[in-house]
Amino acid sequence: xxxxxxxxxxxxxxxxxxxxxxxxxxxxxxxxxxxxxxxxxxxxxxxxxxxxxxxxxxxxxxxxxxxxxxxxxxxxxxxxxxxxxxxxxxxxxxxxxxxxxxxxxxxxxxxxxxxxxxxxxxxxxxxxxxxxxxxxxxxxxxxxxxxxxxxxxxxxxxxxxxxxxxxxxxxxxxxxxxxxxxxxxxxxxxxxxxxxxxxxxxxxxxxxxxxxxxxxxxxxxxxxxxxxxxxxxxxxxxxxxxxxxxxxxxxxxxxxxxxxxxxxxxxxxxxxxxxxxxxxxxxxxxxxxxxxxxxx
Numbered sequence: 383x384x385x386x387x388x389x390x391x392x393x394x395x396x397x398x399x400x401x402x403x404x405x406x407x408x409x410x411x412x413x414x415x416x417x418x419x420x421x422x423x424x425x426x427x428x429x430x431x432x433x434x435x436x437x438x439x440x441x442x443x444x445x446x447x448x449x450x451x452x453x454x455x456x457x458x459x460x461x462x463x464x465x466x467x468x469x470x471x472x473x474x475x476x477x478x479x480x481x482x483x484x485x486x487x488x489x490x491x492x493x494x495x496x497x498x499x500x501x502x503x504x505x506x507x508x509x510x511x512x513x514x515x516x517x518x519x520x521x522x523x524x525x526x527x528x529x530x531x532x533x534x535x536x537x538x539x540x541x542x543x544x545x546x547x548x549x550x551x552x553x554x555x556x557x558x559x560x561x562x563x564x565x566x567x568x569x570x571x572x573x574x575x576x577x578x579x580x581x582x583x584x585x586x587x588x589x590x591x592x593x594x595x596x597x598x599x600x601x602x603x604x605x606x607x608x609x610x611x612x613x614x615x616x617x618x619x620x621x622x623x624x625x626x627x628x629x630x631x632x633x634x635x636x637x638x639x640x641x642x643x644x645x646x647x648x649x650x651x652x653x654x655x656x657x658x659x660x661x662x663x664x665x666x667x668x669x670x671x672x673x674x675x676x677x678x
Contacts, residue, residue: 383416383433389419391412391413393421394417397447401447402445405445412441413441413442416435417447417451420454424455431455431458431459432456432458434455435454436452439452439468446472449468449471450481453471453481453484457469457491463488465484469481469485469488470485479509479510479514480510483520483521484517486501486521486525487524490521490528495526498525512550513550517552520556523539524559526538527563527566532563533567539559539560544556554580554584554588554589555589557576557577557579558594561577561591565594565598577591577594577598581595
């Protein structure tokens with residue numbers, strides 16, 4: 383796959399670069415450049431990132447960082463069986479437990495929420511740092527929701543990290559997940575409160591909490607340039623003298639239903655994780671009125 387000339391391979395993390403030192407210099411450079419492309423594309427073009435990860439994997443399948451990158455690219459492309467296999471390989475090579483939460487989330491993607499809950503109760507969780515434990519809590523709550531256990535999902539998310547006023551990298555996502563679970567359970571007032579708290583802590587826009595909050599308030603932003611055929615049921619009074627810039631109008635809208643859990647892959651890979659984990663995640667310190675004539 384073509385790689386832009388400005389990508390040298392030096393952009394990768396120093397720890398990854400150190401891992402690649404076991405390879406011949408030319409090969410290490412090729413692998414590095416492909417890994418840089420994975421990092422560049424994984425959010426905006428997961429399939430493109432996946433393609434570059436496969437190239438890197440063909441070149442250096444015995445490097446743990448390459449297996450991990452391939453896992454995340456497959457995960458972003460919702461290829462959960464493949465992602466789980468790559469994460470397991472990386473974990474075998476390093477002995478590191480950091481990938482445990484995302485491995486559990488792959489089990490959810492494969493339609494096996496019970497497996498995810500088993501992993502949430504496993505000893506590996508206690509070896510995770512605080513960020514990893516919060517991530518595991520989010521995955522466990524998601525598994526509960528997959529199983530239509532909304533009350534259990536809400537309880538799972540209730541934790542010192544959720545109650546803390548300190549803003550950490552995981553705070554916005556934790557508050558968002560809690561608000562979304564409350565909304566799914568029909569507790570709209572509490573959900574609105576927690577969506578607002580998620581907005582306060584979401585400094586980098588990692589969630590769409592502000593949009594969800596607006597929806598709960600019955601506000602929808604509509605492009606004023608859309609032609610009005612005269613049959614619209616929404617009463618929007620536009621200014622005929624306005625210019626053709628990016629004006630918007632605010633109209634009333636019903637809040638949407640909560641998002642459903644992701645669809646599982648139809649043919650999951652054979653699972654090598656033991657089935658003797660704990661069945662309950664609850665003990666884990668653990669852990670993807672109308673507005674009148676509003677105008678814009």
